[in-house]
Amino acid sequence: MPGRVITITSGKGGVGKTTATANLGVVLAQRGMRVAVVDADIGLRNLDVVMGLENRIIYDLVDAVEGHCRLEQALIRDKRLPELYLLPAAQTRDKSAVSEEQMCELCNDLREIVDFALVDSPAGIEQGYRNAVAPADEILVITTPEVSAVRDADRIIGLVEAEGKGPARLIINRLKPAMVQRGDMLDTQDVLDVLAVELVGVVPEDEKIIVSANQGRPAALLNGSLAGQAFHRIGGRLLGEVVPFVELKAPPSFLERLLDIFQATGGDL
Amino acid sequence: MSFWDRLFGHQEAENRSKDVAKQRLQVVLVHDRTRIRPGLLDTIRDEIVSGISKHVEVDKGHVELSLASEGGQSRLVADIPLKVAGRPRQRPTAG
Numbered sequence: 303m304p305g306r307v308i309t310i311t312s313g314k315g316g317v318g319k320t321t322a323t324a325n326l327g328v329v330l331a332q333r334g335m336r337v338a339v340v341d342a343d344i345g346l347r348n349l350d351v352v353m354g355l356e357n358r359i360i361y362d363l364v365d366a367v368e369g370h371c372r373l374e375q376a377l378i379r380d381k382r383l384p385e386l387y388l389l390p391a392a393q394t395r396d397k398s399a400v401s402e403e404q405m406c407e408l409c410n411d412l413r414e415i416v417d418f419a420l421v422d423s424p425a426g427i428e429q430g431y432r433n434a435v436a437p438a439d440e441i442l443v444i445t446t447p448e449v450s451a452v453r454d455a456d457r458i459i460g461l462v463e464a465e466g467k468g469p470a471r472l473i474i475n476r477l478k479p480a481m482v483q484r485g486d487m488l489d490t491q492d493v494l495d496v497l498a499v500e501l502v503g504v505v506p507e508d509e510k511i512i513v514s515a516n517q518g519r520p521a522a523l524l525n526g527s528l529a530g531q532a533f534h535r536i537g538g539r540l541l542g543e544v545v546p547f548v549e550l551k552a553p554p555s556f557l558e559r560l561l562d563i564f565q566a567t568g569g570d571l
Numbered sequence: 572m573s574f575w576d577r578l579f580g581h582q583e584a585e586n587r588s589k590d591v592a593k594q595r596l597q598v599v600l601v602h603d604r605t606r607i608r609p610g611l612l613d614t615i616r617d618e619i620v621s622g623i624s625k626h627v628e629v630d631k632g633h634v635e636l637s638l639a640s641e642g643g644q645s646r647l648v649a650d651i652p653l654k655v656a657g658r659p660r661q662r663p664t665a666g
Contacts, residue, residue: 449599453596482589485589485590486588486589488592488596492589492592492593496593496597496600
């Protein structure tokens with residue numbers, strides 16, 4: 303069976319496309335899938351450093367497209383997992399180095415050798431975005447619960463629909479449960495009301511994401527990362543499993559714990 | 572707002588910034604989706620009024636035209652009060 307090409311895109315930059323691509327790659331590979339994560343951000347590559355594979359790049363996506371190497375030679379194997387590969391972007395070229403047709407051909411070749419190709423799209427709606435979306439079987443749109451990111455996500459969802467690649471599914475990233483609880487952040491239902499799209503997962507804000515990027519070890523490889531656990535649930539849903547949506551709760555504050563103690567003692571301190 | 576709510580930063584319902592965010596998003600997305608600039612609504616309203624005025628008298632000062640979004644559908648909503656001869660329209664008292 304040919305592999306599935308899933309493109310992760312957002313419109314707005316900095317909402318977590320690369321982090322999501324790396325972590326979903328790890329999660330699917332841990333489930334025994336053959337996975338290639340593809341950096342389509344030519345000229346501004348970053349998936350390599352987030353994965354911790356930046357020192358092993360010899361060939362890149364543009365080399366493979368232009369025939370300077372075979373596709374297999376450009377794929378860097380992640381030794382932490384049996385079947386996880388990175389196809390890095392070229393750093394010294396720009397978006398015009400590759401056409402939509404070339405990306406489609408490249409991904410057709412990838413379909414023959416992997417179960418999943420996860421394509422990390424560049425921000426924006428220009429050539430780089432179109433290259434990332436052209437070969438996709440499915441689109442995951444990622445947003446944060448902020449007005450600017452949600453607005454851009456809506457634009458992308460519309461574009462994906464217009465190109466016949468829809469319906470896109472949504473990941474809400476960097477949700478802060480404490481802010482949601484006090485009414486200062488859009489909650490999951492608010493975002494879904496506005497965007498009218500299917501949800502595939504909600505990832506809480508987690509400092510471990512920055513720590514893991516510092517170390518080049520995706521959070522899904524770590525135990526005890528809340529964001530990593532959320533990516534595991536999303537991975538299950540991508541595999542067609544029915545994974546219940548858990549409510550993300552803020553840890554109780556010092557004052558709330560104090561109040562709990564106070565109430566438990568019947569106010570008898 | 573109770574002392575405890577204040578202490579824990581719980582906000583009164585009308586103060587929640589997420590409600591402002593949601594309401595603003597809904598308006599801006601209707602304009603984005605329909606590619607209707609806010610100024611275009613005024614033009615459309617004037618043309619509707621002049622079109623209808625050829626047949627019936629319209630209370631021009633109270634015509635309202637807005638964009639709404641519901642369940643993924645966008646719609647143009649017009650409220651066009653008519654001036655009916657002999658039975659003056661009861662105007663809401665100013666205030």
